[in-house]
Amino acid sequence: MADEPLVLGIETSCDETGVGIVRGTTLLADAVASSVDEHARFGGVVPEVASRAHLEAMVPTIERALTEAGVSARDLDGIAVTAGPGLAGALLVGVSAAKAYAYALGKPLYGVNHLASHICVDQLEHGPLPEPTMALLVSGGHSSLLLSSDITSDVRPMGATIDDAAGEAFDKIARVLNLGFPGGPVIDRYAREGDPAAIAFPRGLTGPRDPAYDFSFSGLKTAVARWIEAKRAAGEEVPVRDVAASFQEAVVDVLTRKAVRACKDQGVDHLMIGGGVAANSRLRALAQERCEAAGIRLRVPRPKLCTDNGAMVAALGAEMVARDRPVSDWELSADSSLPVTDPHVPGHDHVHETAKENLYS
Amino acid sequence: MLLLALDTATPAVTVALHDGTDVIASSSQVDARRHGELLLPAVDRVLDRAGRRLDAVTGIVVGVGPGPYTGLRVGLMTAETFGLALGVPVHGVCTLDGLAYAADLDGPFVVATDARRKEVYWARYADSRTRLTDPAVDRPADLAGQVAGLPAVGAGALLYPDTFPRAHAPEHVSAAALAALAAERLAAGEELLAPRPLYLRRPDAQVPRNYKVVTPR
Ligand SMILES: [Zn+2]
Numbered sequence: 001m002a003d004e005p006l007v008l009g010i011e012t013s014c015d016e017t018g019v020g021i022v023r024g025t026t027l028l029a030d031a032v033a034s035s036v037d038e039h040a041r042f043g044g045v046v047p048e049v050a051s052r053a054h055l056e057a058m059v060p061t062i063e064r065a066l067t068e069a070g071v072s073a074r075d076l077d078g079i080a081v082t083a084g085p086g087l088a089g090a091l092l093v094g095v096s097a098a099k100a101y102a103y104a105l106g107k108p109l110y111g112v113n114h115l116a117s118h119i120c121v122d123q124l125e126h127g128p129l130p131e132p133t134m135a136l137l138v139s140g141g142h143s144s145l146l147l148s149s150d151i152t153s154d155v156r157p158m159g160a161t162i163d164d165a166a167g168e169a170f171d172k173i174a175r176v177l178n179l180g181f182p183g184g185p186v187i188d189r190y191a192r193e194g195d196p197a198a199i200a201f202p203r204g205l206t207g208p209r210d211p212a213y214d215f216s217f218s219g220l221k222t223a224v225a226r227w228i229e230a231k232r233a234a235g236e237e238v239p240v241r242d243v244a245a246s247f248q249e250a251v252v253d254v255l256t257r258k259a260v261r262a263c264k265d266q267g268v269d270h271l272m273i274g275g276g277v278a279a280n281s282r283l284r285a286l287a288q289e290r291c292e293a294a295g296i297r298l299r300v301p302r303p304k305l306c307t308d309n310g311a312m313v314a315a316l317g318a319e320m321v322a323r324d325r326p327v328s329d330w331e332l333s334a335d336s337s338l339p340v341t342d343p344h345v346p347g348h349d350h351v352h353e354t355a356k357e358n359l360y361s
Numbered sequence: 362m363l364l365l366a367l368d369t370a371t372p373a374v375t376v377a378l379h380d381g382t383d384v385i386a387s388s389s390q391v392d393a394r395r396h397g398e399l400l401l402p403a404v405d406r407v408l409d410r411a412g413r414r415l416d417a418v419t420g421i422v423v424g425v426g427p428g429p430y431t432g433l434r435v436g437l438m439t440a441e442t443f444g445l446a447l448g449v450p451v452h453g454v455c456t457l458d459g460l461a462y463a464a465d466l467d468g469p470f471v472v473a474t475d476a477r478r479k480e481v482y483w484a485r486y487a488d489s490r491t492r493l494t495d496p497a498v499d500r501p502a503d504l505a506g507q508v509a510g511l512p513a514v515g516a517g518a519l520l521y522p523d524t525f526p527r528a529h530a531p532e533h534v535s536a537a538a539l540a541a542l543a544a545e546r547l548a549a550g551e552e553l554l555a556p557r558p559l560y561l562r563r564p565d566a567q568v569p570r571n572y573k574v575v576t577p578r
Contacts, residue, residue: 048430048564055434055558059445073446089431092397096438099401104415104446330401 005077005321008065008101009314010058012094013086013114014141015039015050017057020311021069021076022318027124028069030304030311033057040181044171045140047087054093062101065310076107080317083111083328083345084338086141091334099330110317111328111345113155113338114308115142118274120151120319121312125301130270133299134158136259138283139275139307140167140182143215143255145262146340151316152323157340158262159213162205166251167277169217173247176225177240187244188280194245196282199227201250206257213262220250252283260290272299279303320344362547365407365418365443366540367400369436370428370456371474371516373533374399376407378418379540381548386411387537396432400439420449422543424456424534426559427482427496428474433558441556453554454543456534457496457515461486463531463538464514469493471508473501473517473525474533481517482561483508490542498561501525 004024011018015036021029035053039045066073081098084091095111102109119135132149143161148154164172167184174183179190202223204216224247231238255277263271271291277283278300291298305311329347338345362381369375372393378386388403388410408415423440426433444451457472464470466489473483476498483504485493501517501524508524518528531538546553 046564051430051434052558052560052564055438055441058438059441062442062445089434092431093434093438096397096400096435097442100439100442101446103401103404104443330405331398333395333398 005318006071006075007078007080007314007317007321008062008076009080009310009312009317010094010098011082011114011117011308011310011313012054012090013082013084014090014308015045015053016308017054017061018308018310018313019061019065020309020314021065021071022124022311022314024318024322025123025127025315027311028071029065030309031061031065031068032309033061036182043175043181045087047089050087051089051093054090058093058097073105076105078108078110078317078321079105080110080112080313080320082114082117082313083332084114084335086114086336088334088336091336095332095334099332103330108327109332110320110325111332112313112316112320113340113343115144115146115340116148116151116155116343117312117316119146119148119155119272120316121274121305121309122272122299122301123319124311124315125305126299129272132268133270133272134259134263134266134268136255136271136273137275138166138255138273138277140171141165142275143217144340145213145259147262147266147268152319152325152343155340155343159211159215159258161215161217163216163218164221166215166217166255167275169221169251170277172221173224176228177238177243184277184280187248188282190241190244191248191282194239194241194243196245196249198239198242199246201246203250203254206254212265213258215254215258217251220247248280248282252280252286255283256287256290259287260294260296263296264294269295270297270299274301274306276307278306316343362544363413363417363419364422364540364544365404365415366422366536366543367404367436367440368424368456368459368534368536368539369396369400369432370424370426371533373535374403375534375536376400376403377536377540378407378411378413379544381544384537384540387535389533389535391533393432396435400435415443416447418447418449421451422540423451423453423556424459424539425453425554425557426456427476427498427561428456429477430558430560437556437558444556451556452543452547453556454539455492455496455554455559457482457484458492459534459539459542460515460531461489461492462542463535465489466512469511471511471513471518471525473513473515475516475520481521483517485511496559496561
């Protein structure tokens with residue numbers, strides 16, 4: 001529909017420079033430049049390297065997105081940008097670009113939350129988000145269980161990791177197995193040929209007195225590393241495929257078990273899974289299986305929309321426009337620890353609007 | 362000609378509008394930690410004071426440093442994006458050259474800014490328009506021999522009087538000086554720099570612990 005808001009979104013919270021363009025809930029362009037190769041030899045994202053790469057990539061990526069979408073910058077109804085959370089210096093490059101672009105084009109600016117964007121992106125794949133939606137966000141940076149009744153105004157944290165993110169555990173185990181960085185895709189590949197029940201690795205925080213929706217992957221990480229080291233010390237060959245499959249099973253078992261339990265406890269019949277780890281084939285399969293058994297509808301966007309990208313930011317920006325949320329002002333700053341409960345960063349002059357909260361309900 | 366100049370390579374967030382002959386409006390605020398917040402409102406203010414709109418600008422001038430990276434990138438990203446949106450050229454100028462120009466000295470001198478970590482960004486000049494050395498980053502004590510007896514300007518010089526006993530103002534760069542210098546060079550048909558940051562140091566290759574863990578506990 002031509003009267004739906006046309007929004008460009010900019011994402012630079014970590015190592016991907018993303019620029020996406022959407023019209024309402026329709027994806028028009030999703031341009032991403034990644035600096036992941038430059039980080040590989042360090043085994044993780046180096047903030048200064050990421051920030052330098054964002055500055056280099058920004059203008060070409062904006063141009064690529066506009067070409068891909070076949071729209072003119074003049075026709076945009078708004079510019080959205082990840083204001084946080086994320087790496088401070090990296091976020092600041094995107095925020096600076098978005099502010100300058102919005103100002104020069106005379107368009108409204110929306111500083112939005114990275115985590116809410118991860119949830120909202122599913123609108124581009126499966127249409128408007130059911131309200132409420134339970135969301136499991138899992139990546140190298142996040143492992144959170146969030147409940148949202150309105151993605152522009154109400155996102156509640158149900159649980160989160162108390163130590164490492166799930167994706168970090170994948171990276172670490174891949175490193176111990178000498179499989180390279182990032183670890184997610186390569187572990188997934190080896191695991192397909194391994195036995196997930198070969199080794200009984202621990203399931204963190206699943207005891208009866210443990211917090212029901214929080215996660216812990218640090219103990220698992222250590223247990224797997226010790227198991228591998230013990231094999232090596234004994235001069236035995238490490239069964240890489242079985243280790244990968246058993247480790248992966250321990251992670252996705254806990255993630256899906258807690259997500260489904262949260263849905264049941266809260267009476268929510270939709271679960272969305274986002275973040276880079278949502279590309280994991282076993283996570284998708286097990287989530288599907290358990291959701292079906294529990295009568296929950298599972299929504300998982302295609303892998304490219306699960307990892308960090310600009311389209312997710314544009315998707316949330318478009319929703320802000322559609323629901324007439326207040327714009328950000330020119331003083332908008334990057335907030336590396338923006339709380340998940342703030343889906344966007346309205347300007348100081350505006351009073352938070354609630355009147356149109358139930359527009360779609 | 363209407364040039365919008367900005368620089369965020371020193372603790373100053375500085376913006377100026379130059380019509381090819383004179384600076385017609387400018388703003389400078391010193392706050393090393395808030396470049397990102399302050400720059401756009403400053404641009405808006407300067408345009409407002411001059412009674413002009415951004416789309417009247419025919420070129421952007423930006424200080425390319427050297428300077429602390431996080432702040433430096435705010436200016437460069439803003440300048441580059443303005444260039445993209447407006448379809449106008451973006452000219453880079455070495456931030457130290459802007460300081461040298463504002464110093465308005467005829468004889469040899471040194472420009473030094475604060476590079477943090479007990480180092481300075483610096484270069485030697487024959488006069489206010491002529492740089493003799495490439496910008497470099499060093500510990501002040503290691504420069505003593507190369508800058509002995511010379512007057513010096515910039516916060517880096519003022520910070521280390523043992524190395525720079527003849528240090529004086531200006532302390533930070535002003536976009537007004539940067540714009541005037543760029544207008545002069547453009548009028549003379551000189552090529553300015555690409556809008557790329559002068560980093561001078563390799564990135565710290567440190568992966569912070571829990572580098573991506575950003576959700577509230
Ligand atoms: Zn993310």
